[in-house]
Amino acid sequence: MRLSPLILAGLIGTPLMADTYPRQPGVEVQHYVFRLEVTDQSDGLLGEATVTLRLREDGVKAVILDLASVKAGRGMAVRSVSLAGRPVPYTHEDGRLKLALGAARRAGDVLVFEIRYGGVPAAGLKFLVNKHGERGIFSESWPDRAHQWLPVMDHPSAKATAEMVITAPAHDQVISNGRLIETTDLPGQRRRTHWKQDQPLPVWLYTVGIGHFAVHRTTADALPLESWVFPQERESGWRALEDTARQVLGFYSARIGPFPYDKLANVEAAGITGGMESATAISYGEAAFDGRPMTSLVAHEIAHQWFGDAVTEADWDDVWLSEGFATYLTDCFLEHAQGREAFVASLRKERAQVISEEAARPDTPVVHRNLSDTGKVLNAFVYEKAAWVLHMLRNQVGDAAFWRGLQAYFQGHRHGLATTADVRHAMEAASGQNLEPFFHQWLDRPGIPKxxxxxxxxxxxxxxxxxxxxxxxxxxxxxxxxxxxxxxxxxxxxxxxxxxxxxxxxxxxxxxxxxxxxxxxxxxxxxxxxxxxxx
The missing domain is CATH 2.60.40.1840 (Aminopeptidase N, middle-beta domain)
Incomplete structure (x- = not known):
């Protein structure tokens, strides 16, 4: 995720350190199918969700999903829950949907719940008018707002594959993660669009964009590359996205490994600032389409497809594994595309941002300390200071070892979860150095040398x-x-x-x-x- 400067101004990771999300170690979510219907007449949705879970332990008596409760007329109301065609007793309070399992269950059991619900989202999915005065619907689920419109486990550790089956007015187009499976015109000037994501993602990366788009389809070394922009930006938007995306994809693929998904769509969106790295369908705020180059923004969001999306931090304490990596890889791309001066200028700007943030938050390390407030997950430490940590690490271990370590880290955790310790182990194996003091000093300890x-x-x-x-x-x-x-x-x-x-x-x-x-x-x-x- 890339934030605007205005918004951004606002111990090594181990199993003993984690954010405070209430985990369910006996339950593994595997797959979601969301069937959502929206109209021009309402800012609400009707939803049906198929949630496939696997039990990891014997004796699990209940499963809990996150789903926003109704408050002041906004939120989701559950209409029914069933399992194998039979009603399931449930409670839905304070944003937690508890599903009783009844009879004793065994490890390995696979449960498929059907949940019917609906309502007006308080956040997460926005019904709005874009800068051209046209209605659109766009998701913004970062960091834990997916449960405002979807019944999910709303935490980065709960990665799962998913399908979005959206019924919307026929005059709209629908973009989401993964492969396009179906578009079918329905009675009443409606259209059903079905997207399927085959690689597991954390739910904050699930995306939906509904509205009027000009869509251009091309390839980047055989990878399907799509640009979805508002029709008013048809030519300029395509140019701003495609040339840069093609260069960025080539650079990262050579440095890190092949692109981890089946397609890449770059999507203009209303209601967000900066960008959101939703896997295979990146969203860019409409304000960025102003005729100026979008090089750093595009490079940052595409870098996330490797780090943050394919390799996801196991909890919010380690969010630097997303943002710091994307920030530094953007710097590296600038060096590749524009030369050493652009690279150094970006590093110096980032160092100034760290110094400013240090003055405001002098006791804040890069790795969060058991984060309990996801509203505070982002700051200049997880972006710019973390990028500088990677830069110093590269200089300590050497260029060849750094890229070897980065490649091994990516391949070892591709489509899975990772911690700070996992990065350290990969870099130690690549360099032959003991990097524990380095990681502790720069990631766990607050401050920098004055x-x-x-x-x-x-x-x-x-x-x-x-x-x-x-x-x-x-x-x-x-x-x-x-x-x-x-x-x-x-x-x-x-x-x-x-x-x-x-x-x-x-x-x-x-x-x-x-x-x-x-x-x-x-x-x-x-x-x-x-x-x-x-x-």
Whole structure:
């Protein structure tokens, strides 16, 4: 997910650390089929859901799904629940739909529930008018708003395949995840459209877009590539999306691995800001279609198809595995497409955003601490600081090992779940290094090094003396730091390990300057050049 700057301004992951979502370890959701009907006359929906579950443990007595209750006229009302054609006792309170199983069940049992419901969504699915004055219906389920319109397990760990069977007015088109199975015209100027997603996804990636579109279909190295834009952006929208998407797909496929899905559609949407990486059918907010290049936005959302979509964080504490990866891979694509200067400019901008966020939230690590409020899941740490962590990791292990590790991490967790520890293990295997101290320092510990320093040239000893001080609260960070000594292109690397250190370098004459981190590889808050000696 890529947020606008205005919105964004607003211990290593282990089984012992997790967000507070109430898990059901005895239940595994496998597949959903959602049959939804919408009309021009209402901002509500009629729904039928087929939910296929598998029990992992003996003795499970009930299954709980997330589904918004009705409050102030908005929410979903359940009309009936059945299992194998028989009514199922249920309760629906405070957004939790509890389904009683009755007789004792055994591990391995597969249960197929049929749920009939309907209502006006309070969130998650928006009925609105786009910037051209045309009605449309668009989903926005991030981070846990899918249950506002669908009966689901609304958590990233509950990945499942799904089908969307949408009956809408015949003058509308419908886009969703996966492959198009059916379009059938029905009586009463209605049309049924059926999409099927064959690879498992977390439910916040399930998407629906209903409205008027100009659709262009082409390929990118045999991958079906579609552009769905409002008819008013027919030519400009297609151009903004397709050329960039084709380049991005080629770069990521070569660096990480083949595209993990059967198609990619890029979709203009109303009601969202920035982009949403809904697998195989990415949504881009209508405001982005203003004639300016969409390079970074498209690169960010497509990167998520690998990281966040195919490889999904096991809980909200590790959301950096989505956003940090997409942010840094966007930087890497900019370097590939536009050159080193564009790459460095993006990194410096991101470093400034981290420094600003540190001032506002000084005690916030990248990996969340048992997150309980999903409204606070996103910040500059999980985007920009996490991207910088990957950048520093790449410089620590080396370019070849970094990309090998990234490929192994992707292949090892493709269409599954992952944790921070999984990234570390893949990178350790690729590099042969113990990376636990690195991961702990940059992901679990809040803050970044705040650096101050001075230098002086001692003519009699023919040496340069550089004094460096880490002024942040707490213990010293340990990290390599490069210094450009301002004479003949000389660059030296020192190891920061204490709050105050003095480094000496033999030099035949005084340098013109001493520059910190000349190659932009260190996440520090400090001057680009150290103060010269006072005169």
């Amino acid at each position: 650096l101050q320093g001075t230098w002086r040239y001692e003519a009699e000893a023919r040496q340069l003396v550089v004094d460096l001080r880490q002024t942040q609260a707490g213990e010293a960070f340990q990290m390599p730091l490069s210094l450009s000594l301002g004479l003949g292109g000389r660059v030296e690397t020192v190891l920061l390990s204490q709050k105050q250190q003095c480094f000496t370098f033999p030099m035949s004459e005084a340098p013109a300057f001493v520059e910190v981190d000349p190659n932009t590889v260190a996440l520090i808050d400090g001057p680009g050049r150290l103060d010269p000696p006072s005169r």
